[in-house]
Structures are given as structure tokens and as C-alpha cells.
Amino acid sequence: MGYSVRTALDILGHDARVVVAELVPGVVEWNRGVLADLAGRPLDDGRTELYETDVIQLIKAAGGDYDAIMLDIDNGAEAMVRKGNNWLYSLPGLTATYAALRYGGVLAMWSAGPQPAFVRRLRRAGFEVDEVKVRAHGASNRKGGAHHVVWIATRG
Incomplete structure (x- = not known):
């Protein structure tokens, strides 16, 4: 629900890059909408790269x-x-x-x-x-x- 991403962003430096894989489009929508303020809008942070895909695909490609x-x-x-x-x-x-x-x-x-x-x-x-x-x-x-x-x- 965005808390882990927010925590990572808070700990990391300004030059960090946080890649998020989310399979469920509804979760992304919630985190851009009704849940956004609860975790401090981590998806709006410029260091966050969001991929609406299975994390398995990112792991295999890395x-x-x-x-x-x-x-x-x-x-x-x-x-x-x-x-x-x-x-x-x-x-x-x-x-x-x-x-x-x-x-x-x-x-x-x-x-x-x-x-x-x-x-x-x-x-x-x-x-x-x-x-x-x-x-x-x-x-x-x-x-x-x-x-x-x-x-x-x-x-x-």
C-alpha cells in the first residue's frame, strides 16, 4: 500500500532510484488516489519508477x-x-x-x-x-x- 516504498525513499539519497513492480492496476490506482496521502505519495516521487507488471519479469530481465x-x-x-x-x-x-x-x-x-x-x-x-x-x-x-x-x- 505504499509504505515500504515511502520508507525506502525516506532512507535513500536524492540520487536513488526505486523500482516498483505492481501487478494489479487497482492497487496503482488506489496509491495514486484514495491511499496516496497515507504513505506520503511515494508514486509521485521522481525517484520512483513504476512498472505495472509482474516482478518476475523485472527479475528475469535484470x-x-x-x-x-x-x-x-x-x-x-x-x-x-x-x-x-x-x-x-x-x-x-x-x-x-x-x-x-x-x-x-x-x-x-x-x-x-x-x-x-x-x-x-x-x-x-x-x-x-x-x-x-x-x-x-x-x-x-x-x-x-x-x-x-x-x-x-x-x-x-
Whole structure:
């Protein structure tokens, strides 16, 4: 909904370029309309390049072009949203993602919970992996609450 893009833009310098792939035209429309102000209008920032396409196409076309790739697509390393997303979590998909990153580049993926088999697959693709447990949005000031996982996979 634009929050990750806004956060990246806020952290990065003025010469940064943030490439966004969004498959669903309605999500783009919402982020240009009713949701735009909630995330600070990240699609209006000149550093943002928006592609209304499947992120898989951008990953396959890249050749070590990216410093970082952030994926928040499914609830983990399972294609819950679209069957075609299975490729992203497969060894060929992870290998292509590894190749899309520059040396030292980072793949960050959100998950509803840990998945040890996926971490092993990331490592087989060549990544160094940290599994970071995080609290659900808004739960940091309360006791309890859901925990999620963000995999930080670095191209070594």
C-alpha cells in the first residue's frame, strides 16, 4: 500500500532510484488516489519508477542491476496470491534473483512465520541469510501480539 516504498525513499539519497513492480492496476490506482496521502505519495516521487507488471519479469530481465529487492507478495515462501509466484520461491527463481542483485545486494522478504526449508533453499541459491523476527505493525508498544519474519538474504 505504499509504505515500504515511502520508507525506502525516506532512507535513500536524492540520487536513488526505486523500482516498483505492481501487478494489479487497482492497487496503482488506489496509491495514486484514495491511499496516496497515507504513505506520503511515494508514486509521485521522481525517484520512483513504476512498472505495472509482474516482478518476475523485472527479475528475469535484470543482470546484476539492483542493490536491493524487497518482496512482500505472499504470506511467506508459498504462492498464496498467485500460482505463478511459486517461481519466486523455487531454486531457479532464487538463483535468478541472486543474479539480479549486485555483489553485496540484499533480498528482503516478509513472511507470516519461519520456514526452515525456504532458508535452506536461499542458501543453496548462494545467499547468506539472516532470519529476523519482527512484531506485527502496531504491536511494538503492547505485550504479546503476532511475530513475523523478514529474511535478509545477501549476495556474497
